[in-house]
Structure formats: C-alpha cells, structure tokens
Amino acid sequence: MRDGLRLLPWTTPEGKPCYLSAEHDHSRLSLLADDVEAAQLRSGEQVLAGAKAVLADQAAGEHAVRFALTRASESLAEVLRIAYSRGARIQPHDPIG
Template identity: 80%
Template sequence: MSAADVPKAPGTLRLLPWTTPEGKPCYLSTDSEHSRLSLLADDVEEAQLGSGEQVLAGARAVLADAKAGERAVRFALTRAVESLGDVLRIAASRGRRIRSEDTAPHHG
C-alpha cells in the first residue's frame, strides 16, 4: 500500500480486511468497535489469520517434500502470497488502531 492510499486522518478510519474488486483498500468510518460491520471485519480477520496458519503449514510440507513438483510449489507460493497480503493488511489496520488509541484523549 502506498502513502497515497492512506486516508488523510489515519485512526479515524479502519482499514478493512478486504479490498474492492479493483484491489483498492476499503475503510470503515464508525465510532463503535461493536458496530455490525466492525464485528464482521473482526470475524474476517480471524478467518484470514486461521487460513494463513493452514497455508503456512501446507507450504512448509511442500518445501519439505523433495519430490514436490513445480505445480505444488507454485500453488503453495501463490497461497502464501495471498495470505501474506491478508496478514499485512490486518497488521496495518491493527497498528493504526493502536496508534489511534495511544493518541486519543483519555477521560477518567
């Protein structure tokens, strides 16, 4: 993601764990971490992380198999690249939210 893709006021928008059909980032503007769309995004993130764990295990198995052919290696690498993209998007989203919480005025 380039700096041009980041909204002007990071922390006010949540980077969602999916993209547009064109591959552009999607953002959510809400004051509630418990809104329906926020909760859906949380569920999608958890599913993506779980899928990433499975992809990692599968890729390790393919790499450990000296007889794995090019198709198996290409498939494992393709899935690993997809999962890495998901994980990086989740990390960016969560990192922005953490920084936003750190700079938010504290009441209490």
C-alpha cells in the same frame, strides 16, 4: 491510513481499499471485519503448514511449489493488511516516568 478510519480486510471489486469509521468498534460491519480477519489468520496458519510440508517434500514438483508460493503470497498480503489495520488503531500512550 486515513485519520479515524479502520482499514477493512477486503477491497472493492476494483481492488481499492475499504474503510470504516473507527468510532464504531461494535457495529455490525466492524464485527464482520473482525470475523473476516480471524478467518484470514486461521487460513494463513493452514497455508503456512501446507507450504512447509511442500518445501520439506523433496519430491514436490513445480506445480505444488508454485501453488504453495501463490497461496503463501496471498496469505501474507492478508496478514500484512490486518497488521497495518490493527497497528493504525493502537492508541499511543505516554511512557511512564
């Protein structure tokens, strides 16, 4: 992560990361990024539920399993990006004592 920059939950058309000055937590772009992250997390919950259902179905075919795994991989990448971005914005604190 670049100092003072927030990793955004999307990339450029070429797949490169996008950053925003972390000093602007309430800017339009920052609030949009918050909304996109929330939508990605909700989507990840739905994908997880669907993947679990496919895995529990003994009759699920290869197509269903591959689709579930593909979506789960995409969602995991989004969640990891969110976690990395949020973790980088946590301010270190002094331990008590």
